Amino acid sequence: MKIDPTFPDLSAQIARAIRDAIISGDLIVDERLPSEAELAEQFAVSRSTVREALKRLAAQSLIRTQRGAFGGAFVNRLSYEEAYGQQITTSTLLLSMNAVSFDVACEARFALERACAPLAAARRSADTLATMRAEIHRQSQPGLTDEAFCASDVAFHRALVDGAGNPVLSYQLAGAVEAMQPLMNMITFTARSREEIVTLHGAIADAIEKGDGPGACRQLEALERYTVTLARSVMAERAKA
Amino acid sequence: MKIDPTFPDLSAQIARAIRDAIISGDLIVDERLPSEAELAEQFAVSRSTVREALKRLAAQSLIRTQRGAFGGAFVNRLSYEEAYGQQITTSTLLLSMNAVSFDVACEARFALERACAPLAAARRSADTLATMRAEIHRQSQPGLTDEAFCASDVAFHRALVDGAGNPVLSYQLAGAVEAMQPLMNMITFTARSREEIVTLHGAIADAIEKGDGPGACRQLEALERYTVTLARSVMAERAKA
DNA sequence: GACTTTTAAATGTCTGACAAATGAAAATCG
DNA sequence: CGATTTTCATTTGTCAGACATTTAAAAGTC
Numbered sequence: 001m002k003i004d005p006t007f008p009d010l011s012a013q014i015a016r017a018i019r020d021a022i023i024s025g026d027l028i029v030d031e032r033l034p035s036e037a038e039l040a041e042q043f044a045v046s047r048s049t050v051r052e053a054l055k056r057l058a059a060q061s062l063i064r065t066q067r068g069a070f071g072g073a074f075v076n077r078l079s080y081e082e083a084y085g086q087q088i089t090t091s092t093l094l095l096s097m098n099a100v101s102f103d104v105a106c107e108a109r110f111a112l113e114r115a116c117a118p119l120a121a122a123r124r125s126a127d128t129l130a131t132m133r134a135e136i137h138r139q140s141q142p143g144l145t146d147e148a149f150c151a152s153d154v155a156f157h158r159a160l161v162d163g164a165g166n167p168v169l170s171y172q173l174a175g176a177v178e179a180m181q182p183l184m185n186m187i188t189f190t191a192r193s194r195e196e197i198v199t200l201h202g203a204i205a206d207a208i209e210k211g212d213g214p215g216a217c218r219q220l221e222a223l224e225r226y227t228v229t230l231a232r233s234v235m236a237e238r239a240k241a
Numbered sequence: 242m243k244i245d246p247t248f249p250d251l252s253a254q255i256a257r258a259i260r261d262a263i264i265s266g267d268l269i270v271d272e273r274l275p276s277e278a279e280l281a282e283q284f285a286v287s288r289s290t291v292r293e294a295l296k297r298l299a300a301q302s303l304i305r306t307q308r309g310a311f312g313g314a315f316v317n318r319l320s321y322e323e324a325y326g327q328q329i330t331t332s333t334l335l336l337s338m339n340a341v342s343f344d345v346a347c348e349a350r351f352a353l354e355r356a357c358a359p360l361a362a363a364r365r366s367a368d369t370l371a372t373m374r375a376e377i378h379r380q381s382q383p384g385l386t387d388e389a390f391c392a393s394d395v396a397f398h399r400a401l402v403d404g405a406g407n408p409v410l411s412y413q414l415a416g417a418v419e420a421m422q423p424l425m426n427m428i429t430f431t432a433r434s435r436e437e438i439v440t441l442h443g444a445i446a447d448a449i450e451k452g453d454g455p456g457a458c459r460q461l462e463a464l465e466r467y468t469v470t471l472a473r474s475v476m477a478e479r480a481k482a
Numbered sequence: 483g484a485c486t487t488t489t490a491a492a493t494g495t496c497t498g499a500c501a502a503a504t505g506a507a508a509a510t511c512g
Numbered sequence: 513c514g515a516t517t518t519t520c521a522t523t524t525g526t527c528a529g530a531c532a533t534t535t536a537a538a539a540g541t542c
Contacts, residue, residue, distance in 0.1 A: 008308075008494060008533080011296060023330070029338055035523060046496045048289055051524090055252060055293045056300035062334070067249075068504025069522040078334045089264070090327055091413075093303070093319045097270055100409060107360070108409035115356035119348070168341060168349035168417070172332075176413050249502080249525060276492060287527045292493090309535025310491040487540070494533075501526075509518065 010045050011052035018053065022062055022075055033063065033073040061086065080167055084174045091175030092182065102183055102231045109176050110224035113160060116173065117204075117220060118213030120163035128163030132156055132205045140198050142191075149194065150184045156201055163208065187234050196226060251286050252293035259294065263303055263316055274304065274314040302327065321408055325415045332416030333423065343424055343472045350417050351465040354401060357414065358445075358461060359454030361404035369404030373397055373446045381439050383432075390435065391425045397442055404449065428475050437467060 007013065021027045034042065039050045054073055057063045061082040063073045076082075095105055120128060135156040139149060154177060161173045189197075200223045207215035248254065262268045275283065280291045295314055298304045302323045304314045336346060361369060376397040380390060395418060402414045430438075441464045448456035 012299075015300065023334065023337075025337070049495065051289075052293060052296045055296045058253075059256065059297035059300040060330075065524065067502070067524045070505055071523050077338050078331070080335070080339070083331055083335045086327070086331055089260075089301075090319070090324055092264065094321070094324045094412065095409070096264075096266070097318050098321070104407055105409055108407050108413065111356040111360060111405070111407070111410060112353065112413065115352040119352060164352070166345055166349050166352070168336070168346055169352060171335065172349060172353065172413060172417050176409070251526075290526065306493065308493045308533075311536060312492050511516075
């Protein structure tokens with residue numbers, strides 16, 4: 001682990017050196033890093049600089065710190081939960097900052113969900129189906145705010161994704177599904193459109209229950225088409241006003 | 242933006258407050274944050290604490306800093322490239338630290354790729370096909386190391402993903418495809434297995450060229466089956482030795 | 483008007499200090 | 513001897529102040 005002291009951004013260099021050591025396996029999970037004072041000496045920098053480097057790593061969940069004697073910085077096992085969270089934050093920002101069109105985001109989301117549908121249909125977990133039915137029921141309640149409707153929509157689709165029973169897939173798709181919520185929240189749902197969506201959700205759940213993967217894909221395609229049409233009409237309506 | 246000064250981890254609280262302000266849109270892209278000294282005064286903490294918070298945000302590419310008069314910290318537009326990078330780092334660590342089985346990782350990867358195939362087939366970009374053919378050609382060169390073969394394999398699959406012509410999709414899948422490389426690198430490829438893989442790659446490229454999405458999916462399924470079988474036999478071989 | 487110099491503002495780094503937490507070791511007590 | 517309490521060294525968290533370096537605007541010069 002070497003750094004170039006003439007270059008500014010010493011803390012970034014140190015962070016990268018330690019990150020590389022973790023990725024390459026030189027530092028293993030739960031291993032304790034040297035104390036801040038020791039690291040400062042090793043890299044020939046001040047303790048503050050080391051601390052800034054460690055904070056960078058902590059922000060990426062690569063390390064966790066503990067105070068007190070025998071405390072210190074430890075290599076953190078990146079859990080699925082933490083990875084989900086990072087994924088969602090990054091995806092949300094990416095979509096909101098890069099003027100991604102609704103159509104493109106929608107296409108990506110449904111393409112990914114269609115990848116899950118056959119697996120979910122093959123596994124037919126009772127848990128998944130119960131969640132899907134519960135969310136469908138919630139969505140058909142009158143008096144639900146648009147935000148609550150969208151949140152339930154996200155929960156329904158997450159259930160479908162998790163139903164594939166593959167944690168790697170769930171992690172990869174968490175961002176795609178959750179990041180859509182702010183975009184969906186911009187849509188005002190009429191009673192008519194809610195009814196249509198609930199019907200399609202029901203058809204998807206039915207297909208999954210029957211173990212009919214291709215059928216679920218077809219229903220997802222129908223839902224994608226309807227969502228895009230709905231968004232277009234809402235946007236057009238808003239442009240007129 | 243409020244923090245609780247009695248709680249430790251002030252820098253984490255400050256980082257979260259600023260991050261929330263960015264996500265919610267209170268701070269917009271390219272907007273300049275107050276200087277470190279001003280932030281220190283606002284939050285009633287020392288400058289070092291503010292700096293640690295800012296380094297956390299910098300590690301997530303949420304801000305960038307510039308030295309000199311009229312410099313400071315600016316809200317960063319999260320580019321696709323930066324998002325790719327974060328995605329790949331996180332995915333790689335997640336896979337290496339959580340004992341994800343080859344089968345699960347493989348299932349996720351191919352499920353996602355099958356989601357791209359129909360879109361890539363519909364778009365049939367010349368660029369995509371050229372890259373795929375070039376990588377296939379490279380893969381059939383004798384004397385290629387296993388690492389180089391795997392790297393070319395990743396490049397081929399990235400071309401397929403990028404061929405869907407949807408940047409959001411490309412971003413989401415970058416992690417899935419790239420993170421597989423270390424796992425694939427563990428496999429020793431015989432001349433026979435390389436030939437088989439090259440043939441399947443050729444079939445996939447042909448299907449894309451013809452605009453035959455379902456055909457490409459079928460070939461991807463065959464490739465998934467073959468990859469899993471290959472990995473199993475290599476693992477079994479290694480267990481014996 | 484074009485070029486150079488000055489200057490103020492900002493980040494980057496260092497030093498030294500103290501507070502707070504924490505687990506181990508030592509001391510105390512029943 | 514065993515259980516409990518106290519002490520203590522270590523480590524992170526935070527602060528204050530200082531200086532170096534960079535940078536662009538402003539002032540000065542030819």
